[in-house]
Amino acid sequence: MELFRYATSIYGDSKVVIGASWDLLPWFVAAGAVFIVVHAAVKAIAGRRGHAH
Amino acid sequence: MTASETRAPVAPVVAASSGRVLRHALFDRIYHWLMAASVLILMGSAFLPIVGLKFEWLSLHWMTGIVLTVLVLIHIVRALIWQDWRAMIPDGADIRDGLRKFRAALGGGGPAPGKPGKYKIAQKLYHLAVAVLVLAIVASGLLMLLKIDTPFWKRNPYWFDSDTWGIIYSVHGFASMAMITLVMIHIYFALRPEEWWLTRSMFGGTVSRDEYVEHCDTSRWRPEDRS
Numbered sequence: 001m002e003l004f005r006y007a008t009s010i011y012g013d014s015k016v017v018i019g020a021s022w023d024l025l026p027w028f029v030a031a032g033a034v035f036i037v038v039h040a041a042v043k044a045i046a047g048r049r050g051h052a053h
Numbered sequence: 054m055t056a057s058e059t060r061a062p063v064a065p066v067v068a069a070s071s072g073r074v075l076r077h078a079l080f081d082r083i084y085h086w087l088m089a090a091s092v093l094i095l096m097g098s099a100f101l102p103i104v105g106l107k108f109e110w111l112s113l114h115w116m117t118g119i120v121l122t123v124l125v126l127i128h129i130v131r132a133l134i135w136q137d138w139r140a141m142i143p144d145g146a147d148i149r150d151g152l153r154k155f156r157a158a159l160g161g162g163g164p165a166p167g168k169p170g171k172y173k174i175a176q177k178l179y180h181l182a183v184a185v186l187v188l189a190i191v192a193s194g195l196l197m198l199l200k201i202d203t204p205f206w207k208r209n210p211y212w213f214d215s216d217t218w219g220i221i222y223s224v225h226g227f228a229s230m231a232m233i234t235l236v237m238i239h240i241y242f243a244l245r246p247e248e249w250w251l252t253r254s255m256f257g258g259t260v261s262r263d264e265y266v267e268h269c270d271t272s273r274w275r276p277e278d279r280s
Contacts, residue, residue, distance in 0.1 A: 004223060009215060017219030020226025022103050028230040032237030039241075046158060 073259035074276050076171070076251075081136075082258055084128055091121040092187075092236065099229055115201060118194045125191060140171045140274070147174035170273030183235055186228045193225035 002021040009016045077085070098114040132138045146167060151174040153166035172180070199212045213221065243252045250264040265271065 004219075016215045017223060019219065019222035020230065022226075024227075025100065025103065025230055025233075028234045029237070032234040035234070035238055036241045042158070043245075049160075 073261055074265045075258060076254040076260050076276060077258050079258060080131070082255060084124060084131075085255055088121065088124050088128075091117050091124065092232070095121060096229070096233065096236070100233075111201065115194075115198060115203070118191070118198075121187075122191050122195065125187060137171075141177055141180055143174050143177045146273070147177065150174065168268065168270040168273075170270055171276070179235070179239070183232075183239075186232050186235065189224050189228040190232065193221045193228070196221050197225065 001023050003024065004017045005019045005021050006015040007018045008014070094117045095114060098110040098117065102108065102110050132141070147169065150166035150169065153164060156163055157166065196213075199206075200208050200210050200218075202208050210218075242248050243255075250260055250268065254260050260268075265276075
């Protein structure tokens with residue numbers, strides 16, 4: 001998995017970075033989903049613990 | 054000394070009636086929803102073609118980007134001049150209460166966290182993160198306008214060399230993808246039941262007096278009162 005997208009320079013002699021790699025898109029979506037799931041779970045557990053007390 | 058402590062102490066506003074308390078003026082609500090719409094249009098026009106839904110996205114994207122730029126500028130001017138911009142800056146009390154809340158969430162003991170002012174520390178930190186990302190996206194996006202023909206200028210891709218364009222496009226791309234994460238988190242919190250009092254206020258503008266007293270330290274946030 002690449003972090004950047006590359007193209008050949010106009011002089012044909014090297015790779016140049018042309019932007020961020022879109023392969024990372026699912027990872028950013030997953031990061032949001034993980035945060036939501038973990039937060040919701042922690043809140044649910046804390047809520048249950050609070051009711052028990 | 055915290056930002057709130059440097060201001061002269063004033064007795065909290067107490068309404069004669071048990072009316073509602075203004076949290077967000079109409080101007081600010083309109084700004085929020087216009088910004089939300091423009092961010093969603095920008096994200097859709099950027100990423101839907103990437104994931105396979107092809108359409109002519111570039112004109113929609115850069116024009117909406119101009120709209121977002123204008124909205125952000127209006128927000129910055131309004132917040133600095135007409136609003137209390139310090140309300141969005143984390144202070145010592147926020148950090149202290151945030152640590153106490155974190156400790157309590159892990160089952161630890163210690164003093165209970167105090168109530169926040171208008172915004173909790175999590176909201177302030179979220180605003181800071183979004184501000185950094187959106188400013189990076191706007192700045193890089195405005196530079197990228199140099200590479201397209203608009204009614205106002207002809208494209209000039211030679212303004213920067215290829216390495217510099219690579220940096221500009223990378224900043225734009227990474228910040229945009231990070232915005233997906235933050236928008237997901239923002240919508241999640243807006244939908245959580247314990248935050249509905251806040252979500253409603255971004256539609257109607259007000260919170261009830263009970264909600265105000267329950268959730269906020271009334272000496273740290275003293276909004277205009279209205280019935």
